Amino acid sequence: MINNPGLEKKLWVESFRYSLSRRTYATGEFCDYFKKYFEDIPFQARELIFKELEKTKARDGWVGDDCDKQEWLDLVDWITKTSNSP
Incomplete structure (x- = not known):
C-alpha cells in the first residue's frame, strides 16, 4: 500500500464516495x-x-442505486461480521 496514511485514507474515501450511488x-x-x-x-x-x-x-x-444496492448491503454485512468495528 501507499506509505502515506493521510493520502491513502483520502484515496479510499474518495473512491468510496465516487462509487456510492453510481x-x-x-x-x-x-x-x-x-x-x-x-x-x-x-x-x-x-x-x-x-x-x-x-x-x-x-x-x-438502502444504500446506492438499485443496480448497486445489494453490493453495498453485502459490504455492510461483511464489515459487521468481519470485525467488531470498522
Missing part, C-alpha cells in the same frame, strides 16, 4: 478491493466509510 462497475470493484485489502486500509478510512454507509442506509432505507 450506476457503474466501480461499485462492485470498490467492494471487492475493500474486502481484499481491509486489514491494510487505514482505520480512519474504514470507520468513515462504514459510518457513511450506515448513515445513507438509515436516511434512504
